[in-house]
Amino acid sequence: xxxxxxxxxxxxxxxxxxxxxxxxxxxxxxxxxxxxxxxxxxxxxxxxxxxxxxxxxxxxxxxxxxxxxxxxxxxxxxxxxxxxxxxxxxxxxxxxxxxxxxxxxxxxxxxxxxxxxxxxxxxxxxxxxxxxxxxxxxxxxxxxxxxxxxxxxxxxxxxxxxxxxxxxxxxxxxxxxxxxxxxxxxxxxxxxx
Numbered sequence: 001x002x003x004x005x006x007x008x009x010x011x012x013x014x015x016x017x018x019x020x021x022x023x024x025x026x027x028x029x030x031x032x033x034x035x036x037x038x039x040x041x042x043x044x045x046x047x048x049x050x051x052x053x054x055x056x057x058x059x060x061x062x063x064x065x066x067x068x069x070x071x072x073x074x075x076x077x078x079x080x081x082x083x084x085x086x087x088x089x090x091x092x093x094x095x096x097x098x099x100x101x102x103x104x105x106x107x108x109x110x111x112x113x114x115x116x117x118x119x120x121x122x123x124x125x126x127x128x129x130x131x132x133x134x135x136x137x138x139x140x141x142x143x144x145x146x147x148x149x150x151x152x153x154x155x156x157x158x159x160x161x162x163x164x165x166x167x168x169x170x171x172x173x174x175x176x177x178x179x180x181x182x183x184x185x186x187x188x189x190x191x192x193x
Contacts, residue, residue: 058166075146116169121160130160
């Protein structure tokens with residue numbers, strides 16, 4: 001089992017065990033001692049974790065587009081993961097685990113169907129942002145430098161000399177892929193409102 005899937009499995013198991021432990025702690029196994037009002041006190045209701053579609057955000061100190069490559073300098077070691085509406089939840093995944101999604105042996109691999117992303121870079125002098133929409137292919141991580149082969153769909157990063165956020169689109173993946181792999185970080189999180 002590769003480390004990304006192992007991390008997802010461990011996160012799901014931890015959340016599930018945490019809920020089970022909490023339920024056991026809240027639900028007496030012996031006859032309940034009556035509370036002041038005469039009824040046992042139960043806090044909350046145990047629930048099984050739900051798996052939900054999620055998206056990734058990578059952050060870095062700088063970025064440039066050059067020779068059909070996106071080069072991220074000073075990339076953060078963790079990736080923000082956030083849930084799609086209507087769930088309000090967020091978490092983190094380690095960058096190397098996310099990059100495993102581009103391996104050919106991953107189900108519905110990004111190598112076979114690469115994600116689109118919007119790259120937003122701050123222009124310090126103008127206090128503005130420059131953007132490019134790209135398709136991310138073949139990532140290579142060397143220290144804190146992450147390079148993707150890209151197809152630029154629109155935009156340019158000219159003038160961008162500040163912080164960077166890369167918002168990865170997962171909409172092109174089938175729903176079972178979203179549910180079974182992306183959303184495990186949200187097990188036991190807030191539910192839809």
